[in-house]
Amino acid sequence: MKPSVVSPTRHRCPGQRRHRYRGCSLLVAITAAALMTTTPAIVGVVFVSGLRGGVNRTKFIPEKDGRVFPNPERGFYAHVDLVEYDDAESAEDWARQLAVDQGYRLAFSYVRLDDYRASAIPTATLNKLRAGLAAVRDGGEGGLKIIMKCSYNFPTGSDYMNAQDASIDRVLQHIKQLAPIYDAYSDVIAIVQAGYVGAWGEWHSSSNDLTSEANKRRIYDALIAAVPADRMVQLRYPFDLMDVFYPAPVESEQAYNLPQTPQARTGFHNDCFLASDTDSGTYWPIERRDEAYNYLTSMTQYVAVGGETCAIDDTSGDGETPPRTDCPVALKELELFHWSYLNEYYHPDVIQQWRDQGCYNTIARKLGYRYHLKSVLIRARRFTKIGTGDEAVRLKVRMVIKNNGWAVPFNPRPAYLVVVHQETNAAVTIALTDDIRPVFPAAGRTKAFRSVSTLVDSQVVGERGLYELYLHLPDPAPGLATQPSASIRLANKEVWQQDNGHNLLGEITI
DSSP, X not given: OOOXXXXXXXXXXXXXXXXXXXXXXTEEEEEHHHHHHOOOOOOSEEEEEEEETTEEEEEEEEOBOOSOOOOTTOEEEEEOOTTSOSSHHHHHHHHHIIIIISOOSEEEEEEEOGGGTTSOOOHHHHHHHHHHHHHHHHHTTTOOEEEEEXXXXXXXXXXXXXXXXXXXXXXXXXXXXXXXXHHHTGGGEEEEEOOOSBGGGSSBSOSSSTTSHHHHHHHHHHHHHHSOTXXXXXXXXXXXXXXXXXXXXXXXXXXXXXXXXXXGGEEEEETTTTSSTTTTTTTOSGGGHHHHHHHHHHHTTTSOEEEOOOSOOOOOOSSSSOOTTSHHHHXXXXXXXXXXXXXXXXXXXXXXXXXXXXXXXXXXXXSSOOEEEEEEEEEEEEEEOTTTOOEEEEEEEEEEEEEOSSSOOSSOOOEEEEEEETTTOOEEEEEEESOSTTTSOOTTOEEEEEEEEEEESSHHHHOOSEEEEEEEOOOSSTTTTTOGGGSOOOSBTTOEETTXXXXXXXXXXX
């Protein structure tokens, strides 16, 4: 693969001094021979370097990082009102506060259509929605994305039974109006919850028969067509997934094939997680709960899952069975169904209970993906191409990665190898994959990823010397690709480059 050349960039470890061999602080350089005769303590990061058969080799063993830190499109989320602000500066300020000051990477936004149950959405409202999403793009510095749901009501308490939605024709009209916005701002829309139907847009208690099978199908089909092909739509109830749309769960063979099928783009959200033995009707009738559990356990390996809690579980009642909202059950089910995101503010009693019982930080770490680099082996060899006499470099990289999270990224994301000369800082970028989801490890798994590149007519060939190698996992949207906060950070100490969003893999003489 012929690499593209990117603009020279300074690659330095922020706030750290450089050692004489130009490694970051806490990087230890030892020879391969020394490694065979001694067993050094691994503190920070270890380089193992040597020359065998004309091939330079470096093994890199970074230390695991157990801290909680933000990563794109995962974690606890905050709330925003996308149409609340009348001026761009105020809107950008709240986006910046959430993303930069508080470290959120997701924010949930209801788009309230209460006033338009009998009319089209006015242009002024659509423009305010555009402005709100633009503020996320401009103020969030690439780090913040929206979980978006439209609703015609927001009832309180038992009033939900009388909640009013719109007619099927009106819903379809509104989806058609919003389609250009879904498309134009897909870079800052992480996912779309189906919405529109019934109380809170949760697909129950409709005042216009929107919960009939025929109307569910029409709304779902319209949403799948309106939302861009690289974004998912989440449904509220597992029995809608199983009985109305897809009797068999999505499988690995179709999960990431492009273009993705509608089923591969359909996730699940649970907005009363753990509140009772049926999660307040999520798994009703209870006699089919095991069936739903088996379906979701399989399906959610490949699609997005998120939501919120809604109450402390008080249904066990026997004094022996712990409430479902207690940490042991919460951790088990978050892992079982591969959760990627959760509301940090609701229900506050549940969130506080998790803090008191000691599992809150575990949840914060494990929601979504969490890639831990276990080791890297880099080989580099210069050679002369037969026939042309041109000098070239063969570069081989083998990364062993473990996913300590509960899920994989639910949106496509590319991977690049960035090769940087330490003296000139010239950088060459090599594309590794268009989408890491099928090639990086699944939740709880470890996997080796290999890359072999032959470099011709590049700075690496022309500039001999010491090179640093980085793994870059950027957002695929062109406007976010260079934003550090939109790039995935590995769960290792001393590898994350805050200034450009790259992850250090090692250094080698080429």
